[in-house]
Amino acid sequence: MVKGLIWATAEDLARNKGRVLSLYRQILRSLNSPKLPMNLAARLAKKAEARAIFMLGAEEESLHNIEDLIDTGEYALSLLRKGEIPKYIQ
Numbered sequence: 001m002v003k004g005l006i007w008a009t010a011e012d013l014a015r016n017k018g019r020v021l022s023l024y025r026q027i028l029r030s031l032n033s034p035k036l037p038m039n040l041a042a043r044l045a046k047k048a049e050a051r052a053i054f055m056l057g058a059e060e061e062s063l064h065n066i067e068d069l070i071d072t073g074e075y076a077l078s079l080l081r082k083g084e085i086p087k088y089i090q
Contacts, residue, residue: 006062007061008060008061008063020054023073024054027050027073028051030080030081031043031047033080033081035083036083046085
C-alpha cells in the first residue's frame with residue numbers, strides 16, 4: 001500500500017482481494033465446526049451475519065479501516081478455531 005495516502009486505490013483493493021476472500025471462506029467454514037455449541041439454525045444465522053459484515057466491509061475505502069477489518073477478521077477466525085464464538089458475532 002502507498003504510504004501517506006488515506007484512501008485505497010484500485011491497486012490497493014486488488015492487492016487485498018485474495019486475502020479477504022480467503023478470510024471470508026475460512027470464517028464461513030469455521031462456523032461449521034462441531035466444536036461450536038450451536039444448532040443448525042444458529043449456524044445459518046451466524047453465517048448470514050458474517051456475510052453481512054463482509055458486504056458492509058466491501059464498501060470501505062480507508063486503508064486504515066481496511067487493515068483494521070482484516071485484523072479483526074483474523075482474530076475472529078482464531079477464536080472460531082478454538083471453539084469460541086467472537087463477541088461481535090454473538
